[in-house]
Amino acid sequence: MAQFTAPxxxxxxxxxxxxxxxxxxxxxxxxxxxxxxxVPHAAIAVDHKSQVSKPMTSYIGTATSRxxxxxxxxxxxxYAAEFNVPGLVHAFVVASTIAKGRILRIDASEALRVxxxxxxxxxxxxxxxxxxxxxxxxxxxxxxxxxxxxxxGRILFNGxxxxxxxxxxWEIARLxxxxxxxxxxxxxxVTDPYRQREAAFVLPEPAKSRGNAAEAFAAADVxxxxxxxxxxxxxxxxxxxxxxxxWDGGGKLTVYDKTQGVQNVQRYVCSIFxxxxxxxxxxxxxxxxxFGSGLRPQYQVVLAVLAARALERSxxxxxxxxxMYSLGYRPAMIQRIELGATTGGTLNAITHDAxxxxxxxxxxxxxxxxxxxxxxxxxxxxYTHKLTRLDLPTSCDMRGPSATTGVYALESAxxxxxxxxxxxPLELRLRCYSDRDQNNGDVPFSSKNLRECYxxxxxxxxxxxxxxxxxxxxxxxxxxxxxxxxxxxxxLQVPITVRIKLTANGHAEVACATSDIGTGTYTIMxxxxxxxxxxPLDNIxxxxxxxxxxxxxxxxxxxxxxxxxxxxVTTSNAIREELLRLAKRxxxxxxxxxxxxxxxxxxxxxxSRLDASRxxxxxxxxxxxxxxxxEQEKSTSFANDGKHAHNAHSALFAEVxxxxxxxxxxxxxxxxxxxxxxxxxxxxxxxxxxxxxVWGIGMALHEETLIDHKFGRIMNANIAEYHVPVNADVHDxxxxxxxxxxxxxxxxxxxxxxxxxxxxVAAAIANAIYHATGKRVRDLPITLDKLQR
Amino acid sequence: xxxxNTVAKTRxxxxxxxxxxxxxxxxxxxxxxxxxxALRDQLDLTGTKKGCDxxxxxxxxxxxxxxxxxxxxxxxxxxxxxxxTTIEGLAPSGGLHPLQQAFIDHDAFQCGYCTPGQICSAxxxxxxxxxxxxxxxxxxxxxxxxxxxxxxxxVAAIRQAMSVxxxxx
Numbered sequence: 001m002a003q004f005t006a007p008x009x010x011x012x013x014x015x016x017x018x019x020x021x022x023x024x025x026x027x028x029x030x031x032x033x034x035x036x037x038x039v040p041h042a043a044i045a046v047d048h049k050s051q052v053s054k055p056m057t058s059y060i061g062t063a064t065s066r067x068x069x070x071x072x073x074x075x076x077x078x079y080a081a082e083f084n085v086p087g088l089v090h091a092f093v094v095a096s097t098i099a100k101g102r103i104l105r106i107d108a109s110e111a112l113r114v115x116x117x118x119x120x121x122x123x124x125x126x127x128x129x130x131x132x133x134x135x136x137x138x139x140x141x142x143x144x145x146x147x148x149x150x151x152x153g154r155i156l157f158n159g160x161x162x163x164x165x166x167x168x169x170w171e172i173a174r175l176x177x178x179x180x181x182x183x184x185x186x187x188x189x190v191t192d193p194y195r196q197r198e199a200a201f202v203l204p205e206p207a208k209s210r211g212n213a214a215e216a217f218a219a220a221d222v223x224x225x226x227x228x229x230x231x232x233x234x235x236x237x238x239x240x241x242x243x244x245x246x247w248d249g250g251g252k253l254t255v256y257d258k259t260q261g262v263q264n265v266q267r268y269v270c271s272i273f274x275x276x277x278x279x280x281x282x283x284x285x286x287x288x289x290x291f292g293s294g295l296r297p298q299y300q301v302v303l304a305v306l307a308a309r310a311l312e313r314s315x316x317x318x319x320x321x322x323x324m325y326s327l328g329y330r331p332a333m334i335q336r337i338e339l340g341a342t343t344g345g346t347l348n349a350i351t352h353d354a355x356x357x358x359x360x361x362x363x364x365x366x367x368x369x370x371x372x373x374x375x376x377x378x379x380x381x382x383y384t385h386k387l388t389r390l391d392l393p394t395s396c397d398m399r400g401p402s403a404t405t406g407v408y409a410l411e412s413a414x415x416x417x418x419x420x421x422x423x424x425p426l427e428l429r430l431r432c433y434s435d436r437d438q439n440n441g442d443v444p445f446s447s448k449n450l451r452e453c454y455x456x457x458x459x460x461x462x463x464x465x466x467x468x469x470x471x472x473x474x475x476x477x478x479x480x481x482x483x484x485x486x487x488x489x490x491x492l493q494v495p496i497t498v499r500i501k502l503t504a505n506g507h508a509e510v511a512c513a514t515s516d517i518g519t520g521t522y523t524i525m526x527x528x529x530x531x532x533x534x535x536p537l538d539n540i541x542x543x544x545x546x547x548x549x550x551x552x553x554x555x556x557x558x559x560x561x562x563x564x565x566x567x568x569v570t571t572s573n574a575i576r577e578e579l580l581r582l583a584k585r586x587x588x589x590x591x592x593x594x595x596x597x598x599x600x601x602x603x604x605x606x607x608s609r610l611d612a613s614r615x616x617x618x619x620x621x622x623x624x625x626x627x628x629x630x631e632q633e634k635s636t637s638f639a640n641d642g643k644h645a646h647n648a649h650s651a652l653f654a655e656v657x658x659x660x661x662x663x664x665x666x667x668x669x670x671x672x673x674x675x676x677x678x679x680x681x682x683x684x685x686x687x688x689x690x691x692x693x694v695w696g697i698g699m700a701l702h703e704e705t706l707i708d709h710k711f712g713r714i715m716n717a718n719i720a721e722y723h724v725p726v727n728a729d730v731h732d733x734x735x736x737x738x739x740x741x742x743x744x745x746x747x748x749x750x751x752x753x754x755x756x757x758x759x760x761v762a763a764a765i766a767n768a769i770y771h772a773t774g775k776r777v778r779d780l781p782i783t784l785d786k787l788q789r
Numbered sequence: 790x791x792x793x794n795t796v797a798k799t800r801x802x803x804x805x806x807x808x809x810x811x812x813x814x815x816x817x818x819x820x821x822x823x824x825x826x827a828l829r830d831q832l833d834l835t836g837t838k839k840g841c842d843x844x845x846x847x848x849x850x851x852x853x854x855x856x857x858x859x860x861x862x863x864x865x866x867x868x869x870x871x872x873x874t875t876i877e878g879l880a881p882s883g884g885l886h887p888l889q890q891a892f893i894d895h896d897a898f899q900c901g902y903c904t905p906g907q908i909c910s911a912x913x914x915x916x917x918x919x920x921x922x923x924x925x926x927x928x929x930x931x932x933x934x935x936x937x938x939x940x941x942x943x944v945a946a947i948r949q950a951m952s953v954x955x956x957x958x
Contacts, residue, residue, distance in 0.1 A: 065893050072901030073889040073908060075836015075876035082835035170830065171821055238840045238848055238902040238936045288838070288902025289936050321841040518900025518937050687896045687939060694938030719934065720845040726931040730940040 059527035059537055063683035068522045077286045080258040081242035081318045091307050091317040092173035094163035094180045096155045099391045099712025100189035103153035106163055111176035121164040123150050127309045135271045139264040140295050144362030149299035157393045158713040159326030164303050189391035191712040193332045193357050200355045200386035207370040207439040211380030216349035220340025224417040228409035229779035232705040233330040235398050236719055239288020242318040243304035255282045257301050260294035260515050261554030266547035268297045269305050282547040287517040292397035295556050298327050325717035328396025331356040335409035339417045345431040347378040355386045359394040366402030370439050372410045375488050377434040391712055400755035403489055411485035411763030425484055437645030446644040446744035449675035453651035453738050457673030461653035470774035478657040481772025487650035487760030491751035492559040497550035498567040499633035502575050504622040506604040508533050511543040514552035514560050519754055520684030528565045532572035534601035550633055558752030566746050567636040574632040579606050582625030583616050590614035644744050648676035648751040652764035658772045663787035667697050667765055673736040677751035689735045689757035696761020698725045701781050805869045810878025818865050825849045825860035836876035836905045847933030850906035851875050857913025876905035887953040891946035899937035907933045911947045
């Protein structure tokens with residue numbers, strides 16, 4: 001076997017273009033000839049279907065392999081728990097075993113006698129922390145009183161950290177944690193949403209209801225009403241939550257954290273520990289999945305910093321998989337939908353009520369209900385959202401928050417309405433198609449190509465061959481069902497700042513404090529910068545995931561692709577203007593009278609848009625300007641004209657096969673047709689939507705956090721008994737990106753893709769199961785026992 | 790309570806020799822040390838990931854004497870004298886193993902955290918020679934979870950690498 005040589009890990013947040021471009025080469029982005037020279041297996045490159053035909057100079061829209069791919073397939077990509085420094089102290093959390101009450105006494109003496117244990121921190125024995133709610137509010141905290149880890153003796157949820165063992169070795173810390181004895185005074189708790197249903201309180205109206213839905217429902221020709229149930233779900237990213245805090249001397253800290261927002265964590269830590277912003281740097285070059293769980297700073301970062309300050313040493317804290325179930329979750333919800341239609345299949349009444357759950361101390365909720373009256377045309381629509389409190393941690397955003405669940409209920413109800421109308425479910429959607437956002441001023445959409453999603457999706461799936469009768473299709477011993485649903489998400493964008501450093505040799509470094517949680521942000525940033533600066537892709541390096549970089553909000557809500565891409569264009573324009581200013585100094589400059597709009601950057605040169613023969617190379621411009629680089633940092637914000645709704649849409653078609661005797665369910669085919677504006681990278685975009693579809697399979701068939709309400713404790717707090725889809729659960733998934741040009745949403749016409757792939761999938765599967773079996777299950781997940789009842 | 794006598798003696802380390810990625814390594818480990826923790830903490834081979842520490846997710850998969858194992862369920866002391874290959878040692882220095890290249894080509898990952906385990910598991914799978922069809926690949930790769938759900942791309946990548954490795958063993 002060959003001598004092992006460690007790969008050179010990338011510098012934090014700095015993806016070396018030179019080492020990581022091979023994938024792009026293999027895909028043909030730079031031409032197959034060179035690819036054959038560089039990459040041994042380039043000839044076998046793949047996924048030709050997803051490539052789009054574009055000029056070689058245009059990276060945007062071209063299927064491109066991840067620029068961080070090399071680091072990820074070689075083990076070179078470093079995640080939060082993988083920054084090893086000398087003298088690292090290992091921490092382990094001791095978690096509460098009751099759901100509500102207070103700590104009477106903590107006896108750590110036995111733990112402290114274990115050789116190698118340094119200390120045990122508790123609420124009674126720890127460095128100072130802030131004592132106001134405000135200090136614990138992060139950028140995306142909901143209303144309420146944020147949880148303060150190890151702050152006092154109150155127990156707010158089962159699994160709450162009550163002590164932190166610090167030891168020279170991880171195994172020793174884990175052992176000693178089992179020897180910390182905690183006595184509690186227990187109080188009665190409640191963790192069952194159905195027991196707290198009557199205690200739910202009404203939230204402010206999520207959107208203005210219109211007309212009189214109750215009257216219209218009563219008068220409707222055809223009515224459907226149903227109650228739909230979604231359990232608590234946990235994100236379960238593959239990477240456990242972890243923080244490595246290095247003690248850099250003089251009280252300065254570098255925090256390697258698993259997060260979707262390094263600057264959010266940085267402000268939060270500074271606020272809690274009253275630290276100077278210059279003394280805390282938060283770094284997160286790679287994030288092993290998050291799906292919303294990393295939007296808010298989690299308690300492990302507080303505890304790791306607390307320990308580092310207590311010991312004045314570097315500390316690592318990694319949560320166990322079990323302990324990750326003491327973080328946020330998708331709230332359980334009970335939804336009631338009433339639909340009233342004419343016999344012709346047009347809606348006249350929509351009522352959507354939801355009850356969701358949160359903790360006793362913060363009011364987390366999103367807007368499940370108003371997707372209904374956005375998606376379909378109806379003169380009357382009524383929304384009510386209630387919240388109820390449980391003795392659990394605060395619920396939080398999980399992929400496609402509110403739409404994933406709200407649209408599941410709506411699209412299940414629409415399928416039931418189609419049955420009541422004896423109408424094809426796709427035909428019903430077309431008859432109720434809305435060209436305007438009736439929730440918000442009855443405005444048109446900036447673009448909406450959902451009709452084309454329906455058409456192309458149905459065609460690829462073969463929907464026209466569907467026999468509408470339930471139990472009418474079979475394959476041997478299996479019943480076959482075909483179902484469909486619609487998906488919708490909001491095209492959001494956030495203010496962001498991008499810095500670009502262009503050097504005379506035609507290389508550019510693009511920097512922004514955003515994150516890449518696996519979505520492909522590194523790669524799309526490089527693609528956009530290469531096009532905007534007229535440089536080859538491999539001349540671009542990307543820096544992200546570092547709180548010292550230019551500002552970015554948390555990465556979530558599918559808003560970063562649009563925001564950072566347009567941000568890169570803004571800053572690139574400033575670079576171009578500066579180059580033009582310098583180019584005017586060139587003797588007999590061809591740009592003497594040129595305006596900024598008349599020049600472009602292409603092939604490493606400043607080029608006239610009016611006459612391509614008028615051009616000066618970047619190197620020459622900088623030489624004349626006596627500079628070796630140009631650096632610009634610009635902020636971009638996105639004004640909403642209020643005259644348009646910004647949304648992405650999808651159409652889902654699902655095939656299930658259900659064993660007639662055993663009720664085992666397999667999702668054998670799914671087609672997802674997505675209209676989400678401009679697709680920056682068809683390759684990574686395909687992966688995002690495909691991943692969303694698989695999440696939908698999990699939501700429909702597998703995922704459910706089970707609580708033993710007697711103890712208020714999660715019973716399946718592990719990744720074997722909390723079921724997520726595995727490879728064998730996933731069969732044929734086809735993704736279509738429907739052409740959708742949008743000149744209004746933002747200059748590049750980008751809508752984002754992180755959420756839309758999931759929304760609607762569970763309903764399409766549930767509807768297919770009804771079609772296969774004739775049995776309507778209205779509470780997720782649809783497990784085989786529910787079909788057997 | 791029976792825990793009064795559990796105060797640990799942590800000094801009784803055991804000496805173990807392994808060949809890791811072609812290089813002989815001698816460890817002095819507490820008997821409870823897993824192969825996963827030894828690789829990550831003592832050899833700084835952090836390419837092998839800890840996802841659950843319970844053998845449920847497969848992120849820690851490495852090759853021991855050519856067979857894929859969950860390193861989180863493997864005590865170092867059980868493997869004295871074994872040859873261990875991790876993601877860092879799968880390809881000759883500087884190059885990419887056909888599976889690594891195929892994973893890039895097919896975008897067989899997003900966040901990348903399960904990826905080293907997927908690739909090592911796939912290498913073990915191919916060596917086992919059992920999987921001939923996509924369904925068999927899916928079934929025999931189901932011990933490796935991917936929450937980003939790149940599963941169809943993982944199957945395509947394995948198929949590509951299998952064909953390359955058959956042509957050029």
